[in-house]
Amino acid sequence: MKLLVTGGAGFIGSAVVRQAIAQGHHxxxxxxxxxxxxxxxxxxxxxxxxxxxxHADIRDRAALDRVFASxxxxxxxxxxAESHVDRSIDGPGDFIETNITGTYHLLEAARSFWTAQGxxxxxxxxxxxxxxxFGSLGATGQFTETTPYDPRSPYSASKAASDHLVRAWAETYGLPIVMTNCSNNYGPYHFPEKLIPVVILNALAGKxxxxxxxxxxxxxxxxxEDHADxxxxxxxxxxVGRSYNIGGENEAKNIDIVRMICAILDTKKPKTTPSGSAAAGHDKPSYADQITFVTDRPGHDLRYAIDPTRIATELGWRPSVTLEEGLEKTVQWYLDNEDWWRALQTRDGVGERLGARP
Incomplete structure (x- = not known):
């Protein structure tokens, strides 16, 4: 099968590209x-x-038509997609243009191509x-495929709009679609502005x-990589026409994620005392000593949780990587790939507190 993957140089998209090639797709x-x-x-x-x-932008209809025809x-x-909630708070326009207008142009280019092909x-x-x-959950409950939409940030609102467009093109024009809504991704190649890479890199930098x-x-x-699969x-x-929620079955509080990462780093790359030798006993330093509580993000959703029953029962898919395994793999990947993340730290906004203004 020949796949057109948009955003294939991004975090999740590149994982899809690598797995698709490994499975024998073009x-x-x-x-x-x-x-x-x-x-x-x-x-x-x-x-x-x-x-x-x-190299093309999904907002460029002429470029999309050329790619489909070729x-x-x-x-x-x-x-x-634009996907960072903090950036959407500071600059929602990019999210509207890419996630909504871009999806519209891609749908129209795909529909035109599909129609021309018979x-x-x-x-x-x-x-x-x-x-x-789907918005924010309380202490209990999970999102299902029929949960009413209730986006709370410019990012989630723009993605909700794109979801509605895709459904509309299926209903109105018969475009054969499938949809998925996933929980928080993490792992190798995660751009260093999201929670887990920020924790790892700030810890290593002593910040x-x-x-x-x-x-x-x-x-x-x-x-x-579970998500790509x-x-x-x-x-x-x-x-066709069906949506599937994809979850990791790994719920955790943000503070617990941060502490787990610090504990993994304490084992893999122990901090040293100013003299350069590892401290002993109860005086042994930990990366957790660097945890600092900061002003919350405006409109910060309390809890997300996925009910994965549909994809498990209908398609036989379940995640294979536990949170503990995944975090250890992720931390090790960042330790082994310093050249990759150092090159990205000079990019616009990386290392800055974004989305803090009300």
Whole structure:
């Protein structure tokens, strides 16, 4: 199968590209190479004859038409999006333009191509979204595929709008779509502005490790390679017009995630005393000493949790990586790949507190 993957130089998109190539698919990676994109994420497949890169923006309809006509994909996996909530608070316009207008142009380009090809039954438009469109949960309950939408940030509102557009194109024009909404991803190649890489890199740099509020916000954590596997499973087996929630079955408070990372770093790269020798006994320093509670993000959702029953029962998919395993793998990857993350630390906004203004 030939896949057109949008946003394939990003965090989740690059994981999809790498797994799709490993599964024997042909991949056309379409990416605008904005601040969070990194072609090093797909360097391992760049020379594979089944891989092609197209530098294009999903807001550019002429470029999209050219890519569809040139490559004739069997399916679209739409991951290109602005995705950082803090940035959406400071600059919502980029999120409206990319996540809503960009999705509209991609839908129209896909519909035009699909129609010109005689509306092949096997064609799929797979839209990848987030659980944040459902809003915030209390202490109990989980999001299902029928949970009413209740977005609380410019980011989640723009993704909710894109979800509605995709459903509308399916209902109005018959475009064969599948949809997924995922929980928080983490793992290798995670851009260094999100919680887990910030914790790792600030810890290593001896800086304060910022935790919003008191760290009680709960997220369900999904290892990115598990997510890529789930997405390819939905593309292959999902029913047309159906949506699937993808979760990691790993709920944890933010403060607990931070402390787990600090404990892993304490083992893998112990801190030293000023003299350069490791301290002993109860005086042994810990990265947890750098945890600092900061002013909470405006409109910070309390809890997200995914009910994965549909994808498990209908498609036979469940996550394979536990939170403990995934965090250890992730920390080790950042320790082993300093050249990758150091090159990204000079990019716009990295290392700054964003989204703090009311």
């Amino acid at each position: 991949v056309v990676n379409l990416d605008a190479l904005t601040y969070a994109a990194c072609l090093e994420n797909v360097a391992s497949v760049a020379d594979n004859p089944a891989y092609v890169f197209e 490559h004739k994909p069997d399916a679209v996996m739409h991951l290109a 509306k092949p039954e096997g064609f799929r438009f797979h839209h990848i979204s987030t659980d944040e469109v 304060d490790i910022p935790v919003y509020g008191v760290g009680e916000n709960v997220r369900d954590w999904l290892y990115v 789930a997405l390819l499973t939905v593309l292959a087996k999902g029913a």
